[in-house]
Amino acid sequence: MTLIGELSLWVALLMALWATMASYAGGYYRRGDLITSGTRAIYATFAMVLLASIGLWTALLTKDYSLEYVASHISSNMPSAYIFTAFWSGQAGSLLFWELILSMYATVALITSRRRSPELIPWAAGTLGAILVFFLATNAFKANPFVRLDWLPVDGKGMNPQLQSPGMAIHPPNLYLGYVATAIPFAFAVAALITRKMDTDWLAIVRRWALVSWFFLTIGIVLGMWWAYVELGWGGYWAWDPVENSSFLPWLSGTAFLHSIMIQEKRGMLRKWNVVLVVVSFLLAIFGTFLTRSGIVESVHSFAQSPVGSWFATFFFLCLGGTIYLVATRLRDLEARAELESMISREAAFLYNNLLLCGIAFAILWGTLFPVISEWVRGTKITVGPPFFNTVNVPLGLLLLALTGVGPLIAWRRASVSNLKRQFLVPAVAGAVVLVALAISGMRAGYALIAYGLCGFVATTIFQEFRKGVSARRHIHGEGFVAAFVHLIARNRRRYGGYVVHAGIVMLFAAFAGLAFKTQHDVSLLAGQSYEVRDPYGHDWKFVSQGTSMSETLNRITMGVSLETWRDGKRVGLITSEKRQYLDSQKNPLFQPSTEVGIMTTPKLDTYVVLAGVAQNDQAELSITFNPLVMWVWIGGFVMMIGGLIVMWPQAERRRAQAGYTSVMLPASRISTEVPAGV
């Protein structure tokens, strides 16, 4: 099976090559036979990549240590689940996984779009084929997972302990699913530019896949934050590391696109800008991969540095040059079909939203690259760390949060004073009340105060929208509260799903603001000794060490310490933190000792205990951190995911039209100002 897998990789490369040539030739000469052949070659590429993947999985599960990749990433005593996930734990495997997803996406996209946009299919298939050729060639020539060793090791090296985590098992696939999905809108954008068919069908396809990308990137990023929080042990979940930034960049541009495309659908505006955002999202995904695999920037995550960096750079510039040419030669076709009438309107709010999202993306990209630029210009190494990113991005993030509340409520075309008053009076008062109440209660952290005030404002706008919609349905249809709520969302999933996403964003911002009140305490405890401290809410905590303990399991030795924990004189449980030394099947130490953080979670506060070390006299060296509101990061991420699902859920065309999202390219002065309520 391994041999079949290896051969399949090469056949897949040939198939992708044929798909590219046949599709482009078919599109150019309008030859149906070539177009069909090219499209089928994409399907065949998927089948071949699937076979190659099965080959690699077989090699991993049968522990075929003759393969360098297998010997480098698993060992005989590893849990089976992580042997399965070892597929994407290294460079060569992750590239193959990327191809598996891309070929699968390409197959699905071509099958589901062939009737809707037959003119685009050959060019989209050709572009997807070309992307597949690049990845497959990189995989086959520069990072081949089927390379064999000259000798047969008794056992493998095993997987990095940090990667042996449920979070890390599902975080990379989600990120890949998100990253790779940017290729489909890109391919259809290229097809639309080549054919000059920038119509509604193109938009529908691109939007659907942009949503897929956004959805999986959101899950991947939140899972990555969770993994960093529970595995790395430094007490935070986001460090502005270049790899984290790389995953965030396409999310930002994708989010900007999902907002600006609404303006194109409703008003036929921002056509050039939307094409640019689609292209930029894909390029950022490629650029991020280049950044993290080339070693050009210093990152704790750069575990996959290799010569593929130069290949990615070349591919990036080819894509960039090609799309710049296409856009530049088709500017006339991308002219807006309507005009903006007021700076106080929903269109304008979405423009500001795009400005902020792209501004944040630029600031992050700039900060990530500035050490390299500085070294080129001055020959001096510098560090651009969290202080820079926080200084630049926190104000922009707060402005964006404010727009999250303003954008969906303000009227299309031109907002009147009465519209503004009707929509924003209550939320503005609610936000002000929150701000003043917190200030009176003693909160003095400026940004946190503003953030909570804005959270109050945005949350009220969302609540107000749901309340109005539910009331309207109850009045018109005589439905009960729950039925009205469900039908409200079902009738206009895009709008109310979007509100759910915004509710998740509010939770995230509230949690981020909680970081301002984080406190950390370094403690040394012998068995029986206790430590008393007050948390940011004023509760008194007492931690009593139960002493250190040792145990041995399948592939590791564990040393742990348990703290009996009391809050305000009431016992609340045990918190246990561990140090783990992973072993190979010969009981030799593998990798460096790792830490398992002890976390006691409540909606208000995480009590985060790290066993930093153990002294010879069994004294535990501990770091105890009070992290307010961290749970809301995970809840917020989950709510965003649910909102994304609601938005993505297919909706009948008739209802889409009723909701006002059919792309109407009408003169601005002839479009209704009222937002369809979906009731």
Added chain:
Amino acid sequence: MNRRSFVAQLVGGAGAMAAGARMALAQQPDAKPAVHDSMAMMRSNLFAMDQSAARTVVLPPKRDAKPSMTPDDRNALEHQIRCQCGCTLDVYTCRTTDFSCQVSPAMHRDVMGLVEGGYSAQEILNAFVGTYGEKVLMSPKRSGFNLVGWFAPGITMLVGAVLIARVIVRWRQRTVNQVEERPVRAPQHQPSSIDATAEELARVAAAVRSEDDRA
């Protein structure tokens, strides 16, 4: 395996990360450090760390020196100084989560010494920059070429805002001109290039009628 050998293994594991320290630890299995390991150690699988990167940052104490800041201020200062072991964390975070790192405790000791010697936060940062170079700061100094780094995002945002404002003004002007030059036509006379269904056109017609009625 007993507790002592486990501890010794932890020491060994930590040593494996430090290329220079590994041989020494192998030769002296009972050697210190008394506390071991941690997160950056694991991270160092991914990014090799240099435990020998610490240099000395010492200045003579000022006359009648008193500690120049509170422990909280000192911790805040350490958040601005990057540990040089390669972990990419600041000194405070590294030393409080990674007891095996020998660089961040050494840098912490230097900070403590300078604080005791009466030096201000800026003087301490300058002393560290003098020894390690600018890379020791968690964010670039706001001077010289670094200003490009600090201000480029803001300038880009401003340029973007100006562009948007110009586009909006242009669009508005065009709309005003269109309204002045061309009377509103009923939807049934819309040019055929308009990409809208009959149902949409009917909705628009209804909207136009209601607007006209209001007018």
